[in-house]
Amino acid sequence: MESTALRQTDIPGFKGKARALYIQASTLYTRAGDEGRSDLLDEALTLAEKAHLSDPGNLQSCNLLARIQLRRGELDSAERWAGIGLGLKPDSTSILYTAGLIALEQHQLDQAEDYFARATRISRVATRAPVSLAHIHLLKGNFNEAFAEYRQLLQQHPDDVYLQSRLMEAAAGVRLDEYDAVLADELLQWFEFEGDISLLDRLTLGQLKLRYRAIQGERPLEITDLLDDPLLIAACSRFAMADPDLERLLTSARLSILTQTTRQLAIDNKLQPLALAIAKQTSLNEGSWMESDDEQQQIARLQTVGSKLLQLADAQSLAAASACCLLIAMYRPIQQTPLRPQLLPQRLQHPAFDQGVSQLLLQQLAEQEQRTLHADVIPQLGYDSQMPHPSPDFKQSPIAQLYESNPYPRWQYLGNYPASDYMDMLQKQFPGKLSHLSPRSQLNVLVAGCGTGRQALRLARFFTDLHVTALDLSLASLSYGRSRQADFGLSVDWIQGDILDVAQLNQSFDAIECSGVLHHMNNPLTGLMALSSILKAGGVIKLALYSRTARRGIQTLRNNLDTPTINSANQLRQLRFGLKDMDIGQQAGLSDRQIQEIVHSRDFYSLSGTRDLLCNPTEHVFDIAGIEDWLSRAGLKWVGMLASGQAVKLANEFFQQPAAELTPAQWQQIEKQHPQLFAGMYQFYATKPALADLR
Template identity: 30%
Template sequence: MNKQPTDDYFETLSLGNKKLRENDLNGAMLCFHSILKTNKNHIKLYLNNFDLFCRNKINKENFNFSKKICEFYFEDNFVFHQLGFKKALNLTEFSASKKKSNSQVINLKIINDKLLHLILKKCLLVDLNLESYLKKIRKQFLKKFLSEKDTNFFSKIYFFLIALAEQCFLNEYIYFESNEESKLLLNLEQKIKKRKNICEISTLLLSLYKPLNKVNYLETKLNNYVSDSKNFNDFLKFVFKDPKKDKKIGETLKSISNFSNKISKLMKSQYEENPYPRWRFNLRPIQEQDLNVYIKSITKIDLIKNYFDNPEILIAGSGTGHQILGWSAFKNAQICAVDLSKDSLAYSIRKTKELNIKNVNHFHIDILDLKLLRKKFNLIICTGCLHHMENPEDGLDALIKVLKPEGVMQLALYSKYARSEIEWTRKYIEKKKISVTTNQMKLFRNMMITSKNKKFLPIKKSPDFYSLSNFRDLIFNYTEHTFSLNQITKLLEKKKLKFLNFNSIDSNILNNFKTLYPSANDENRIDLWSNYELMYPKTFFGMYNFWVKKS
C-alpha cells in the first residue's frame, strides 16, 4: 500500500511551488527532489522536475546538485533521457576534461564516470566531439587487447566497455571504421573463434564494431551463456536476445496489404533493413488522463461533448512504437498501430509487452489500404509517413476516409524551406551515385564530418545524424516530398480539413513570433506562420507538425 502524504510532504510541495513561481528553479528542484527520493509514484511531479532539470542553467553553484538530479533520472528508465542529453553531458568528466589541456586518450577518470556510462546506455550521442573521442578510444582498446596478454587493464574498464557496446548497438554501428581497425578486427575474430568458451572482454570489443546477433559463429555459445555479471547479462539481452525475439515475432505477423505500390515496396524494404526510429526507453505517462481535456488544451477548440470518452486512436506509421506509450495511457483508449515494416512492428510488439500495454493492436498494412481495417477513428496520428509516399495526397485521402466526422488528426510534413540543404545533399548523393549500403552511408557520413562545406552544417546538427536508421531516413530515403505552408493551406482547404494549430513550437521561436504578431489568436494563423518562415527559413527544420479537424 502507498503511504498517505504527511504534513511535511505538503509543506515541501507548497514551498517548491512557491520557489517555482518566483522562478527559483534550483530551489524548486531541491524541494521536489526531496519528495521524489522517497516517492517516485507522484508521476506528474516526477516528470515536471525532469523538465526543470532540462531547462535549468548549470553553473558552479548548482553543479553538484544538478549532477545528483541527473543521475537520479538517468538511473531510472521512465523518462525520455534524450531530452536531458546536453545537460547531462555538461556534467560529465569528459566535458570537464575539454576545458583542460589533457591530450591523454585513455583517461580512467573520464572512462569510469558513472554518468557517462548512463548516457551511453540511454541516449543517442548527439555530439561530434564525444563521438570523435569514443572512436579514438575504441581503436586504442582494440590495439591494446591484441598487443598485451595482461587483461588487468580491461577489468578496470569492464563497465565502460558494456556501456560503449550498448551505445554502438543503439546507434547501429554508425561510427566509421578505418582500414587499420578492420585488420585488427579480423585478428580479434580469429582469436574469438579459437576459444571454446566465451571471453567477455573480447566479445565486448567485437560488439563495438558488429551486432552480436549477426555473428553466426557465436550464436550457440551466446544462447547458452550466463555471466556472473548482471550488467553483462543485461547487455546480452539488449544486443543479442531481444533482436532474436523480434525476428521470431516478425515471422508470425500476417500482412493485410499486398504492397503493390512501387514506392510502398521500396519504403517497406528500407524500414525492414533499418527499423525506425531506434529507441530504448521512454517517459512514463500519467495514466487514465481524459483525452477530451488533453485535445482541447492543445488544439483550443470546442469538442462535441464526451467525443473522446472511448477514443479509437490510429497511429499511422507507428514504426518501432515510440509514440504508443503516451497515447495508450488515455482513459478507455484503444490503439491501432499500423506500419509497412514487419521488423519495426516486431520491435514495437515486444516493447509494448515489456511495458504491459494491453490496449494496442498492431497491423502490417499500407496506409493506402486502411479501409481494409473496417474501422473508423476519433483521432489519427500520422507524423512522418505522408511525405515518403508516391503521392502524399492519396495517403491523406486514405486517412480522411477512416476518420470519424468531427475527428482530429495530428499530421507532419517536411518544409521545403527548412530542408533546402537536405535537398541539396540528396541531389549530391544522386549525382555522385553513392549507393544505399551501410558501408557507403558510413563513408559518406565520415566525409560530411570532416568537410567544411556549409551545406552540411544543419544536417550535422540534426539528432538524426547520429544513428544509421535515422541518418538513412534523413538523406538516403528513397522518396521525399517537401511542402510550403501555402501548399498545405490549399491541400487542407481541398480536403475540407480545418487547420487548428502547430504542435509544440519551440518557446524561443514562439516568443519571437509573438513580437511580430502579438494579437491573441495570431499563433494559430497558418498564413502568418508562412510569412514568418520566409523571414526565418529554418523554423520548421524538423517538420511542420500540426493539428487539423474534419468538418
C-alpha cells in the same frame, strides 16, 4: 496538469447556514472530479452559489465557485469569481493560485505567471503555485528558469513523478556554461527515473564536454579521465552520444582499448567498465562510428578467432572468447556478426565467460529473438488473420525495404505522465476550435505509419479509454514496437499494411495520428485522402510534415551527393564521417551552418536515424502557408500548430497571440525569420468537418 483539489481547512469566518452549504458543495466538487460526473458539478455550483448568498464576504465560497466554473469550462464566470475573491483579499494564496489556473486555461501565460509568482512569494508551501510557476516558464520556453525551479522542488519532493517528468522536459532545453559537479551527481540519480530519461541527453552531454574542456585547459586529456567518469559510463548505456566531439573522444578510446587488448585477448579490469559502456553505446547507435581499414581488419580477425574459441568451449577458450566478443561489440551489434549462431546460452553463461559481457550479449540476443517471435504473429492488412506472413505479391516499395533494413526510430523510454482524456487535451490545446468534440466512452485511434511504435504506445499509456491501432509497411518496425508493449503493460493492435489500403480495415476512427509519413509517399495527397476517408465526421487528425525551409541544406545534400542511393552500413558510416570530420558538406554546396544543423541532429547519431534523415528514397517538402489548401483538398480543415518552447515565445513576439491561434500564413512569416524553427517538422492538427458544417 495541476491538481485542482481544494485545501481542507477548518472553514473560519462562515456565518450561519453558509458553512453547511459550503461543506456540501465542496464535497460534491471533489466527488465530481473523482467520478467524472458533470451532474454532481452542477449540484455543487448551486450549493456554492447559495453559500455565497448567505455570506457574500466569505473568501472560500468565491474560491470554490471559481474552481467549479473552471472545471465546467465557464472561464469568464470563473475569472469573475476569482476577481471577487481577490477584491476581498488580494494576498490570498488560494485565490491567487485559482486565478493562475484560470489564466493558464485561457492561454494567458503572462497573467498566469504573475498570479503564480505572487502566490509563491507569499508562501511556497500553502499552494502548488511554485509547481505551476515552473510549468508556466516551461511553456514559455524559459528552460533554464523552469529547470532551476523543478530542480529545487525535486529536492523537497524527490519521489514526485510529475516533477520528475517536468524536470526532464525542462532539461531538454537547458544551456549551461559551466561544469557543475553537483549536477553531474544529480544526473546519475535522475537516470533512475521511470520517465523518458532520453530528455536528459543534451544536458548530460553538455556537462561532459564542459568537464573535458576544463581538463584540457590544464593538461592533455587521458583515457583514465574517461575511466573515472561515472556520468560518461552511465550515459553510454542510456542514449546515443549525440555530439561530434564526444564521438571523436570515444572512438579514440575504443581504438586504444582495441590496441592494448587484441594480442593477449584479456581486457584489463580498469578498462572493462569503459569497454562495456562503449559496447552498449554501439548497440544504441547501431555501429555508426567510422572505422579505419586497420580496425576493420582487426575486427575481421577477431571474428575468426572468436569463432574458433567458441567452438572449443573449454574454460580457457571461453575466457578469451569473452574478451574477443567485447572487443567486437565495441564496433558491431553482436547479433549482426558471424558469431551470432555460436553465442549459445550455455557458452555465454559458463563461469569462465565474463559475467558483464555475458549479460550484455544475452540481453541483445534476447531482444532480437523477441522481435522475431512478435513478427510471426502480426497480421497483414487485406489478408486472413490466420495467415500473418506477407504474401509473395506484397508491395516491396523502396520505403518498405528501407525500414525493414533500418527500423526507425530506435527508442528505449516512453515517458511517465498522469493519464488524461484525449479530446479534453485537444480542447485545452486549441480552445474554441474543437468545441464540437464531445466525451465518448472509448475513442478509436489509428496511428498511420507507426514505425517502431513509440507514439502508439504513448497514446495507449497516457490517455484513458483509447483503442489504438498501429499500421506500418515494415514488419521489422512493427515487431520492434510489439515486443516492447509488454514492458509497459499496454495493448495495441499491430497491423502490417499500406496507408493506401486503410479502407480494408473496415473501421472508422475518431482520431488519426500520422507523423513523418506522408512526405515519404509517392503522392502525399493521395495518402491523406485515404486517411480522411476513414476519419469520422468531426474527428481530428495529427500530421507532421517536412518543412521546405528547414530542410534546404538536406535537400541540397540529397541532390548533390545522391544520398538516396546510400544504404549499406559502411556507406552510411562514411557519409557521417565525411560530414562530421571532412569537407564533404562544403563540396556538396552546404554552408557551415547547414552542416552543423545536420551534425547536431539526434538522428545523425545512429545508422537508422542517418538513413531516415539524409538518405530516404522518397521525400517531399512543404510550405506551411499552403497547408490549408492542401488539407481542404482532402476534406479537412486546419486547427492549429502543436507548438512549444521557442515557437510559443515567437508567436507572442510577432503577433501578440497564443501560438494555438496562429494561421499557417502567420507561421510562415515567423519561419522566414527563424528558418530552423521547424527542423523537427511541422506538427499540426486538422479536423474533418461534419456535413452540416460544410454546408
